[in-house]
Amino acid sequence: MSAVQKRRLAFDGCLPCRRRKKRCDLRKPTCLGCERNVLICSWINAPSRETHSTHFGKKSFKSTIKVPDSSNAVVQCRQPSSVASCVLKSPLAFFLYQHWLERTGNTMSAQRGQLNSFITVLPRLALNYPDTILQSLLALSGVHYANRNPNAQVSVETWTRLGLTLRALKHGLTAHATPQKSIDPVPLLTTTLVLCFIETTRGDRGSNLLHHLEAARFLLGQLLSSSVLSLIEDDVVEFLKEFYVYVEGITTLTGPSTEDRTSLLPGAEFDSTYTIPQLSSKSPGNLLGCSQELFNIIPEVQMLAQRCQRQSTEALNPTGSTDTSVVVELDDEYQELHNRISTWLPPLSASPDFAACALMYQEAVLCHLETAFLPSSWSHSLIRSRLLHFISLLATLPVDSPISATLTWPLVGFGVLSMDHSHRETIYERLSNMWDHLRLKNIEVSMTFLRRLWMEDPVSLSDGVKTPCTLEVDLGSIMRKMSVDITFV
Incomplete structure (x- = not known):
């Protein structure tokens, strides 16, 4: 191989190979290195840089996007990464991104305008983490769009984006579970939470949300205990905490008990004693409105309900005996908890x-x-x-x-x-x-x-x-x- 060919492999390669400082074989759409390492193969100079329009939207990317349904709010996005620019060059991808800003982002939130973190915080994260968060955001937007306007092209794009999301997430979770590697938990956590909403939006009937929620539980614990927490913007941390607490709270009340849930994250054991993070007054209220204190109590409510159910089952057993001290303890806990909620x-x-x-x-x-x-x-x-x-x-x-x-x-x-x-x-x-x-x-x-x-x-x-x-x-x-x-x- 000539020196010119070697330089071409080094400088004309895909973005993941450049970042990893590996030679790229230039195979498209996915090079051999990305295929072997389960990476999203993206090219800075492909497809063509020409800008043209379709009925789905413009192919060019704008860093300042007006949001029609948010009281004339304007989202000032950071300069997108090269990968994000490549992703949004696709007409359908850009259309789904616009649909997120105009419809889906507002549907998911109880807030509007600059208070809506699904419009201000999540797109910012998506442009910074295009391999994971951006792909999941586009998939959620596509699922939501299809519920109102079924379209074959949009469906193909949606499931393509979802497939890319799951592939990148699998690679990231595997790397995160490797002790020798230090992986940023923010994109992984955010992506798993967005996947929870994808299951909601498409009417999950197979308990897939629980799979994503268990990964989110582990990743949030990692994030809140990590040394880099102080370096992350407060609005991002509060948004992710509220996002998780809302999903966990509703699932706790209606899903299987924590004792029946097992961890699905490689290398991680499910901890049934895990304490859900408490929300503060800084919580943006995107999902909980002003109900943060109530959701802080929900885990205690469900734990007491499960204990009462076990006690009732034991009382119905003819061979069993009722422990009076346990009954008194349950009664005291019930009165205290009921008083906190009712007042x-x-x-x-x-x-x-x-x-x-x-x-x-x-x-x-x-x-x-x-x-x-x-x-x-x-x-x-x-x-x-x-x-x-x-x-x-x-x-x-x-x-x-x-x-x-x-x-x-x-x-x-x-x-x-x-x-x-x-x-x-x-x-x-x-x-x-x-x-x-x-x-x-x-x-x-x-x-x-x-x-x-x-x-x-x-x-x-x-x-x-x-x-x-x-x-x-x-x-x-x-x-x-x-x-x-x-x-x-």
Whole structure:
């Protein structure tokens, strides 16, 4: 090989080979080195630099992008990396990026304008980490677009981006689990959280979200304990913490118990004693509004509910014996926890929509706690009272309010409990309006679940107990009995 050819291999190679200071064989679209190392092969001078338009959008990249639906906010992005520029040269990729800024980013958040971290923080991270975060952002935008406007070309682009995301994530997680390597956890953590929302948006029925959530749990712990934490912008850290706490909180209330969850990350063991990070007043409220304190309590609620369930199972065992001290301890914990939740009030600075949504979450969490601890004959009247309050609060919240996108779990939870036809109609109508407005597939799946549940004979879901007041009301248990998996985030 001549000296000229060697120089050409060195200077005309793909970006990953340049960064790794390896010779590139110039094979396209994926060189041998990238294929062997499971890297995303990107080229700084390919495809053509010509700018042209298609019906999907312009091929050129603009570093300042106007966001029409965010009160004329303007997102000032950093100068994109070479890889990001190459990715966004694709007309379909640029179209999905624009769709994110105009529609998807606002659908995912309860905030608007500069307060919306899905528009201000996440695109900034995406342009800095194009191999992982940008690819996942484009995939999520594509899934969301397809829910409203099915399109074969967009679908191919979406699944291509998702495949690239998973390939890069697999490589990154494997490298992160290698003790000799030091890998930045920010792109891996952000990507796993975006993948959680991809599963939500496409109506995950295979518990795929749990796979991503376990990786996110490990990566967030690594990030918060790392020495580089102080070097990361505060808005990024708070955004990622709130993102994780929201997904973990809803999954904790409706998914399998932490004891049944196992780590899916190579080289990592699942730690059931892991403490979910506490949110501070700096939390942007993109997903929780003003409900941060309530979500900080959710892990305690679910742990107590699981202990109560185990105690009830042991009490029903004829050969078992009831430990009085355990019962007293559970009662004390219940009273203390119930008092903390019931006396909580939204901050005075909260907007009316945020306050109404927070109070609805308060009713839902209290209902979850009471049905787990109290005998069904006692909890029935409480359930009805909380349901009536929930319905009255729901009437005050416009369906197009950004925060209403987070109400899927409370709506389905109270839909399971409702025995009144008018209440069921109200809940179903709200879910239907949310589906029309937001186009998140998990809402449609939830509507199907409720229709099926309401058509079922209650006896088949209550272990033979016929009276409505003793109907099993644990949403997670009902879904497992009906062989249904719904992601409510």
